[in-house]
Amino acid sequence: MKTKANAVTSQAFPESQTGRVKSFIATCKSQKALLLMTVPFVIWVFVFKYLPVWGWTMAFQDFKPARSFSEQEWVGFKHFAFLFTDDRFLGVLRNTLAQSLINLVLGFVTAIGLAVLINELTNVKFKRVVQTISYLPHFLSWVVAAALISSLLSMDGIINELLIGLNIIDDKILWLGVGEYFWGILAASDIWKNVGWNTIIYLAAISMIDMEQYEAAKIDGASRLQRIKYITIPGMKPVIVVLLIMNMGYIIEAGFEAQYLLGNGQNIEYSENIDVFVINYGISMFNFSLATAAGIFKTVISLIFLIAANSFSKKMGQGGLY
């Protein structure tokens, strides 16, 4: 609270406690308008963002919505203990990690690859059209995306027709009905939706590379692929490292929309991740305590990952997120 204005006004008062308080009140009065602009929203943020954290206590109770807080029965770590002995939750944990890791690695490689290839396009107009088309799916909702994907993958969808036409499979496959395929379908859907959008940041990095390097390499007789390998990729390296580290922080955040919307009774063993588990237990089965415990577990793990990734990034000299 030691702002310039405060320091200036406090000179007029003796450096006593009351003087400071007085000058502080005077500053507040003079900034009435700014306070009016922020105070309602500070209250809002406390109610809607901070207050729910209080609800974490539920995970340590056998929470019954009808009872008041003092009437709740405290059970310690019972729900956490249950989670880690429950086969379903262990499967959920496996799904969360597998889905995130696959999405992270494939998402990264495809976005970098596509950015390099887009950068190599020589026709400006064609380049712009390709960019516009590839960004588009990012702006569609996951509901729309899931409708498109499930239509493609249905029994009489084009994927089955194509694969049978190419003699890769003999019989039609109900793709979303086979659990083992789910991680792959999820990764492919995620790439389809976001790969174009994710190239933006890499293209921005490429545009910072000095053109003279390319000219010099050309004169030295470097081929197209050599120029990509020795100039473009190294030029993107700082951005790649920062994004990789930051994304490691979000490793447990695989989202839930695609999993929830594409998931069904047949693939649940592979589709259900922590977020979907929370929805299924909490919202559909009203087991608030268990669902909250799972949610807390996720938040804590992801916070640890985020802090670790951030301090790692600072150590690497790349600057942190905060």
Place this chain on the structure above:
Amino acid sequence: MILAKKRKKNLMRTKEDVLFDTFNVTFMILLSIVMLYPFLNQIALSLNAATDSVKGGIYLWPREFTWRNYEYVFSQASIMQGIFVSVARTVIGTLISILCTAMVAYAIAQEKFVFKRSVTIIFIMTMYFNGGLIPTYLLMRDLQLIGTFWVYIIPGIISAFNLIIMRSFIEGIPKSIFEQARIDGAGDFRVFFQIVLPLSLPVLATVSLFVAVGQWNQWFDVFLYNSSNESLTTLQYELMKVLQNTATSNGDWNSAQASGEHAANTVTPKSIQATMTIVASLPIICIYPFLQKYFVKGMTLGAVK
């Protein structure tokens, strides 16, 4: 002279270059097809007679052209209701969110503001944790927001991310403009409404787009808070319901009977889903190509931070 230039250019293009470019362009065309095909296919399906679509073989062009599917979809009360709520939440939610975010951003951009640092930190902290689904749900219940329209607007008024983007922009406005206005006797509210808002139009446009797209695409809060309240469901939620119904019918959705007795012979779940998919994404498809640069700007603005 042009010929000489051309020859020089040709000389510089090696065989490898030609090969690379051919591969690259072919790849990009294939990629564009993969990106667009699912969508074009749904357009074709939505414009094709439902009973004919059952035979399969509809790819990019309708075989038996009809508006019947659209007529059916737009005659459904629940869908028209959904469109209305979707539009309402997009317009109202975006306006309120932008105005409030800009106002707080203005306050925390002022050097002299006593709580500049503390308010900024209070908001930034929310980027790193959240109370989780169930506690938030119970809070909405306790605040009696469940079953109301405002549950779509109030919990998301300010996002810390948008706040930081706007603050950075406002901090970039030359101080002398504010000083001059203050000397002329303008208070903070007047400076904000008459100077800062008009000067911030570029960043307001970008952030509005993201907020609006987010509102239009949202289905989860409807599912959580208003799934039993039919008068407040959105278009995306109605589409989700159709999707879940067709998905549970074992993928063999052609044999499923359409809802609605009279329509049973002319529409199928498949054609309804295709039509609703198009209706739900059309607003975005229509505005997106024209506003793409603002979207991209938002992405890079966020990355700079």
